[in-house]
Amino acid sequence: MSTLTHLQRLEAESIHIMREVLAEADKPVMLYSIGKDSAVMVHLAKKAFYPAPPPFPLLHVDTTWKFRDMYAMRERVVRESGMQLLVHQNPEAVALGINPFTHGSAVHTDVWKTQGLKQALDKYGFDAAFGGGRRDEEKSRAKERVFSFRSAQHHWDPKNQRPELWHLYNTRKRKGESIRVFPISNWTELDVWQYIYLQSIPIVPLYFARERPVVERDGTLIMVDDERMPLNPGEKPTMKKVRFRTLGCYPLTGAIASEADTLPAIIQEMLLTRTSERQGRVIDHDAAASMEQKKQEGYF
Amino acid sequence: MAHVSELISSDIGAYLKAQERKGLLRFITCGSVDDGKSSLIGRLLFESKLLFEDQLATLASDSKRIGTTGGELDFALLLDGLSAEREQGITIDVAYRFFSTERRKFIVADTPGHEQYTRNMVTGASTADVAIILIDARKGVLTQTRRHSYLVSLLGIRHIALAINKMDLVEYSESRFLEIQHQFQPFAEQIGLKDVRYLPISAVQGDNITRLSERTPWFRGPSLMEYLETVEVDEDRLQRAAFRLPVQWVNRPNLDFRGFAGLVASGLIRQGARVRISPAGTLSSVARIVTADGDLDQAVAGQSVTLTLRDEIDVSRGDVISAADAPPEVADQFEATIVWMHEQPLLRGRSYLMKIGAKTVTATILPIKYKINVNTLEQLAATRLELNEIGVCVLELDRPVAFDPYELNRETGAFILIDRLSNNTVGAGMLRFALRRSQNVHWQALDVNKQAHTLLNGHKPCVLWFTGYSGAGKSTIANLVEKRLHALAQHTYLLDGDNVRHGLNRDLGFTDVDRVENIRRVAEVSRLMVDAGLIVLVSFISPFRSERRMARSLLQVGEFLEIFVDTPLAAAEERDVKGLYKKARQGQLKNFTGIDSPYEAPENPEIRIDTTQLSAEEAALHILAEMQRRGLIETI
Numbered sequence: 050m051s052t053l054t055h056l057q058r059l060e061a062e063s064i065h066i067m068r069e070v071l072a073e074a075d076k077p078v079m080l081y082s083i084g085k086d087s088a089v090m091v092h093l094a095k096k097a098f099y100p101a102p103p104p105f106p107l108l109h110v111d112t113t114w115k116f117r118d119m120y121a122m123r124e125r126v127v128r129e130s131g132m133q134l135l136v137h138q139n140p141e142a143v144a145l146g147i148n149p150f151t152h153g154s155a156v157h158t159d160v161w162k163t164q165g166l167k168q169a170l171d172k173y174g175f176d177a178a179f180g181g182g183r184r185d186e187e188k189s190r191a192k193e194r195v196f197s198f199r200s201a202q203h204h205w206d207p208k209n210q211r212p213e214l215w216h217l218y219n220t221r222k223r224k225g226e227s228i229r230v231f232p233i234s235n236w237t238e239l240d241v242w243q244y245i246y247l248q249s250i251p252i253v254p255l256y257f258a259r260e261r262p263v264v265e266r267d268g269t270l271i272m273v274d275d276e277r278m279p280l281n282p283g284e285k286p287t288m289k290k291v292r293f294r295t296l297g298c299y300p301l302t303g304a305i306a307s308e309a310d311t312l313p314a315i316i317q318e319m320l321l322t323r324t325s326e327r328q329g330r331v332i333d334h335d336a337a338a339s340m341e342q343k344k345q346e347g348y349f
Numbered sequence: 350m351a352h353v354s355e356l357i358s359s360d361i362g363a364y365l366k367a368q369e370r371k372g373l374l375r376f377i378t379c380g381s382v383d384d385g386k387s388s389l390i391g392r393l394l395f396e397s398k399l400l401f402e403d404q405l406a407t408l409a410s411d412s413k414r415i416g417t418t419g420g421e422l423d424f425a426l427l428l429d430g431l432s433a434e435r436e437q438g439i440t441i442d443v444a445y446r447f448f449s450t451e452r453r454k455f456i457v458a459d460t461p462g463h464e465q466y467t468r469n470m471v472t473g474a475s476t477a478d479v480a481i482i483l484i485d486a487r488k489g490v491l492t493q494t495r496r497h498s499y500l501v502s503l504l505g506i507r508h509i510a511l512a513i514n515k516m517d518l519v520e521y522s523e524s525r526f527l528e529i530q531h532q533f534q535p536f537a538e539q540i541g542l543k544d545v546r547y548l549p550i551s552a553v554q555g556d557n558i559t560r561l562s563e564r565t566p567w568f569r570g571p572s573l574m575e576y577l578e579t580v581e582v583d584e585d586r587l588q589r590a591a592f593r594l595p596v597q598w599v600n601r602p603n604l605d606f607r608g609f610a611g612l613v614a615s616g617l618i619r620q621g622a623r624v625r626i627s628p629a630g631t632l633s634s635v636a637r638i639v640t641a642d643g644d645l646d647q648a649v650a651g652q653s654v655t656l657t658l659r660d661e662i663d664v665s666r667g668d669v670i671s672a673a674d675a676p677p678e679v680a681d682q683f684e685a686t687i688v689w690m691h692e693q694p695l696l697r698g699r700s701y702l703m704k705i706g707a708k709t710v711t712a713t714i715l716p717i718k719y720k721i722n723v724n725t726l727e728q729l730a731a732t733r734l735e736l737n738e739i740g741v742c743v744l745e746l747d748r749p750v751a752f753d754p755y756e757l758n759r760e761t762g763a764f765i766l767i768d769r770l771s772n773n774t775v776g777a778g779m780l781r782f783a784l785r786r787s788q789n790v791h792w793q794a795l796d797v798n799k800q801a802h803t804l805l806n807g808h809k810p811c812v813l814w815f816t817g818y819s820g821a822g823k824s825t826i827a828n829l830v831e832k833r834l835h836a837l838a839q840h841t842y843l844l845d846g847d848n849v850r851h852g853l854n855r856d857l858g859f860t861d862v863d864r865v866e867n868i869r870r871v872a873e874v875s876r877l878m879v880d881a882g883l884i885v886l887v888s889f890i891s892p893f894r895s896e897r898r899m900a901r902s903l904l905q906v907g908e909f910l911e912i913f914v915d916t917p918l919a920a921a922e923e924r925d926v927k928g929l930y931k932k933a934r935q936g937q938l939k940n941f942t943g944i945d946s947p948y949e950a951p952e953n954p955e956i957r958i959d960t961t962q963l964s965a966e967e968a969a970l971h972i973l974a975e976m977q978r979r980g981l982i983e984t985i
Contacts, residue, residue, distance in 0.1 A: 051588075051649055052372055052582065052585055053372070053373075053584065053649070053651050053652065054369060054370055054371055054372065054373075055371045055372055055373035055449075055453070055454035056369070056371075057651070057652070058373045058584070058651055059373070060653070061612060061651055061652050061653040062612075062653075064612075064653035065597070065611075065612040065653050068597045068598045068610055068611075068653070069597060069707075071598060072597055072598045072666055072707070095641060096640065096641040096642075096653075097610075097653070098600065098610075099639070099640065099641035099655070100600075100602055100606060100608075100639070100641075101600055101601075101602035102602075184445050184447070185447050191444045191445060191446065192443070192444045211773060211774040212443075212468060212472040212690055212774050212777070213472065213774075214471070214472050214475035214476075214763070214765060214774075214777045215475045215476060215759065215760065215763045215765075216476075216612065216760065217704050217705075217763065217764065217765045219704065219765060219767050219772070219773075219774045221702070221767055221772040222772055223772065234445075235445065235447070235456055237447050237449075237454075239449070240454070243365065243368055243369075246365065247369065313361045313362060313365060314361070316361065316365065317357055317358070317361040317364075320357045321357060321358060
């Protein structure tokens with residue numbers, strides 16, 4: 050008898066979920082955010098369909114405000130996975146020049162990401178979209194199903210979720226409805242890091258500590274990634290050894306001072322740090338819009 | 350957990366190495382808020398996981414503000430305010446929580462609240478290796494303890510920790526602990542729970558959670574955490590079962606590769622092993638066990654793999670690949686236990702989609718044999734299952750599927766039922782055994798058949814065949830009978846001789862040949878309607894015995910009631926409601942029954958109505974009474 054390790058079992062479960070979607074959905078897509086969870090998802094997809102390449106495209110709902118390192122990683126992943134990449138930028142946001150500085154994080158996120166995602170799903174007619182959400186990440190996710198249904202208007206109804214039993218997933222939906230599927234629901238942040246470490250999965254260098262130009266705002270270290278960042282009077286970027294625990298739009302993602310420049314060091318730091326992962330995300334501090342609300346409106 | 354922190358800081362490499370070998374255990378906690386379930390889960394999270402500062406700070410301030418532990422850390426609060434969410438109307442059937450120790454990662458299915466308890470618990474238990482059943486030491490074994498235990502055994506969880514909580518409130522009394530243990534033991538045996546561990550704990554005080562407590566020196570252990578770290582994971586047991594791989598997807602990247610992808614449900618498969626494909630029954634052997642990390646020599650339960658076979662045989666999604674010498678059963682009719690999970694009740698006779706493994710078929714619910722009172726385990730008669738009810742039913746599928754009895758294999762014996770219209774998951778089921786009588790039935794015949802219609806209608810179909818002279822009163826009586834049946838919510842249709850001749854039989858005259866054809870057509874239509882589950886009233890002179898016999902032969906025994914409306918020719922002629930006798934006597938109508946065409950009176954009709962003795966109303970009542978006597982209708 051050979052007892053499987055927890056990562057082997059999580060991997061097998063995720064692969065099972067992905068195959069189930071491919072077998073039952075008409076037009077699946079994998080949402081790709083370039084972060085570590087996306088990296089794990091792409092890696093799992095390669096495994097699930099091997100020797101075929103993953104038989105669905107990647108969709109990046111872009112805000113034009115990602116770190117430059119992230120765009121570079123995106124191109125690399127596309128090259129190496131053999132998957133098609135679709136990039137969607139909300140044309141309305143492009144036209145209005147929506148950005149986090151003048152419009153604030155809530156509007157920025159809603160227009161680029163929430164609206165952009167709905168537009169992209171409608172445009173291509175995807176009926177199932179993989180997302181990298183994990184149940185340990187955030188309260189409302191602990192109760193969300195692996196297969197989470199969205200109305201034709203992309204609304205999530207938390208009061209009307211289907212029970213999920215055994216390994217049996219009910220993927221049936223009406224025309225126009227879609228499913229968001231979370232294959233790594235049962236992974237924790239530690240599982241993700243360990244898996245990246247054991248499988249040598251390439252991740253954006255921003256996760257590793259380096260000297261980077263940052264400014265401190267409201268106790269959060271913001272990296273000056275390009276010349277679009279307006280500096281306050283008297284504000285001067287300083288070089289600090291920092292890294293990111295989570296990646297999003299650079300003006301909205303706080304860095305942490307860190308010396309962790311290898312995966313074991315990152316894991317070590319994570320295990321010994323005393324604040325949880327989403328602390329670095331400005332979006333979660335936006336009191337007016339809880340994650341739950343965002344999800345009901347169609348945010349992933 | 351301090352030593353773990355030390356290892357992490359001093360030698361992260363060694364820590365990661367140790368982490369690689371960690372197993373995974375899923376468990377469910379059963380008990381209400383009062384039993385200290387939230388405190389227990391909170392305590393486990395606290396003891397095992399390195400809680401983050403922000404979380405700890407929140408916990409500390411919440412404990413002071415709204416805690417129930419007098420300002421001490423109230424671990425129940427770690428479970429992020431489920432009550433608040435209930436107030437918001439968010440249905441939380443199961444929340445999953447995670448923690449890990451050095452030896453295992455744990456996934457806890459937390460099913461809060463009393464409402465919808467059965468549905469929630471069944472959902473959480475379906476993937477659990479272990480159940481922790483909580484008992485308040487002060488209260489002992491309660492009805493709800495029995496209910497939880499029954500559901501745990503129903504879902505096939507093999508290992509149970511009976512956590513007798515709040516030992517601090519009974520002064521850590523060994524005799525109280527033993528008393529509860531002795532209370533529970535006979536019940537556990539009755540419901541087939543074989544491996545039960547009795548643990549005296551205090552979630553609030555932390556006794557016997559991670560280490561043995563000095564306050565219970567009489568208890569030899571293990572502590573709850575030790576138990577969870579060492580108890581058998583169900584997948585390990587499943588590795589010893591026969592090999593099963595439900596095919597999820599056929600991988601055909603090019604003409605040279607045809608792989609069958611799926612999660613190994615049970616057993617072990619080696620490269621080269623003989624396999625059987627069910628339900629087809631074809632044989633082959635495993636050419637390769639393909640993974641992205643290279644081919645494997647063997648694969649075990651819990652792994653997602655892709656198999657290629659040596660022979661070019663037909664295998665598609667939903668098929669089950671098994672060990673050649675230990676295949677699953679194949680059947681299309683089963684007895685199953687169903688847990689109903691939806692507000693709209695399960696109805697006998699109704700069809701649902703059934704997903705078993707990677708296969709989706711149509712299942713019709715035949716009689717519900719009984720439902721189970723989960724508190725008393727009593728078996729009760731039922732024609733429907735309401736939300737949260739559990740029943741044993743017969744299921745008929747539109748095609749055969751491969752399966753194992755649930756008690757042998759949870760993966761290949763479990764199914765869900767899906768409503769065709771709403772697409773909701775409405776039921777969860779566990780196959781008990783195949784019913785042999787399905788073997789001879791051709792599968793096309795099973796598609797929503799007479800039985801299904803009958804069950805949906807809630808009454809038996811039949812033909813009430815009224816025969817007698819023209820003007821005997823057939824249509825009048827039939828009409829009254831139909832009205833009464835309709836009022837009783839029976840599904841009926843009246844085929845009247847005159848009406849049918851206006852349409853379907855418009856091309857027929859009154860010659861003997863045409864009369865036979867007339868009756869043949871009406872008999873066939875009646876049969877279709879009986880198939881549709883209706884009570885069909887046929888009001889036709891139908892003068893010939895052979896045609897009436899033919900009509901009878903199209904139906905099953907008991908479904909054809911010949912009703913002889915016995916009115917002497919003279920009496921009928923005297924009434925002559927439609928003036929037809931007059932015309933016939935005058936020679937204007939040819940082949941008129943009784944005048945110039947014979948009427949063969951029934952020899953043994955089921956019902957004989959003597960219209961010289963009974964009024965039409967009385968005749969109708971008489972017929973209904975006879976129907977009731979024969980079990981065709983329940984009340985009149």
